[in-house]
Amino acid sequence: MASISDRMRDALNGQIGAEIHSSHLYLAMSAYFQSLDLAGSAHWMRVQAAEENVHVQKLFDFVVERGGRVILDAIARPPAEWESPQACFEAALEHERMISGRINNLINLARQDGDHASESFLRWFVDEQVEEEASVDRIIKMFRIGGGQPVALLMLDRELAARVLSPAAVAAVTASAAPQQGA
Numbered sequence: 041m042a043s044i045s046d047r048m049r050d051a052l053n054g055q056i057g058a059e060i061h062s063s064h065l066y067l068a069m070s071a072y073f074q075s076l077d078l079a080g081s082a083h084w085m086r087v088q089a090a091e092e093n094v095h096v097q098k099l100f101d102f103v104v105e106r107g108g109r110v111i112l113d114a115i116a117r118p119p120a121e122w123e124s125p126q127a128c129f130e131a132a133l134e135h136e137r138m139i140s141g142r143i144n145n146l147i148n149l150a151r152q153d154g155d156h157a158s159e160s161f162l163r164w165f166v167d168e169q170v171e172e173e174a175s176v177d178r179i180i181k182m183f184r185i186g187g188g189q190p191v192a193l194l195m196l197d198r199e200l201a202a203r204v205l206s207p208a209a210v211a212a213v214t215a216s217a218a219p220q221q222g223a
């Protein structure tokens with residue numbers, strides 16, 4: 041199979057940067073929730089950051105597998121404060137919608153290049169984005185139902201504490217922790 045085109049390689053490198061920035065942003069959100077003593081929300085954001093690192097690794101491996109060179113860029117500084125816990129999750133949703141738009145653009149590029157391998161690979165991200173947007177949207181709805189009441193906020197925070205890493209994230213963490221055979 042032919043290597044990826046230069047423009048697809050550059051676009052995927054751009055997406056690696058966007059996913060690293062996503063992880064950075066969610067870690068900043070986690071720190072924000074820690075500062076409010078909302079440990080469950082902080083945990084949820086930390087898991088989210090770990091999931092974004094899995095996206096980074098998937099893209100990284102794909103670029104290498106297709107004969108491309110990974111080039112990393114600087115990471116933009118994320119905000120440190122948000123208006124409220126709800127506003128923070130709303131910012132997360134807005135961010136995920138932006139990422140979904142980027143994935144759509146990547147698929148359009150793959151189609152223009154007749155690059156079926158990249159299109160097939162990127163399909164996983166399409167499904168992942170649907171899931172991520174839906175889960176953040178659900179949380180925002182719960183905030184709305186809670187109407188800013190402290191009791192509702194504490195109950196929601198307790199629920200968010202239960203989030204676990206996806207099997208893919210667990211596998212990625214385990215794989216990177218395993219010693220390399222024969223290396």
Ligand SMILES: [Fe+2]
Binds near residue numbers: 059092095
């Ligand atoms: Fe992502």
Ligand SMILES: [Fe+2]
Binds near residue numbers: 062092136139172
């Ligand atoms: Fe995401």
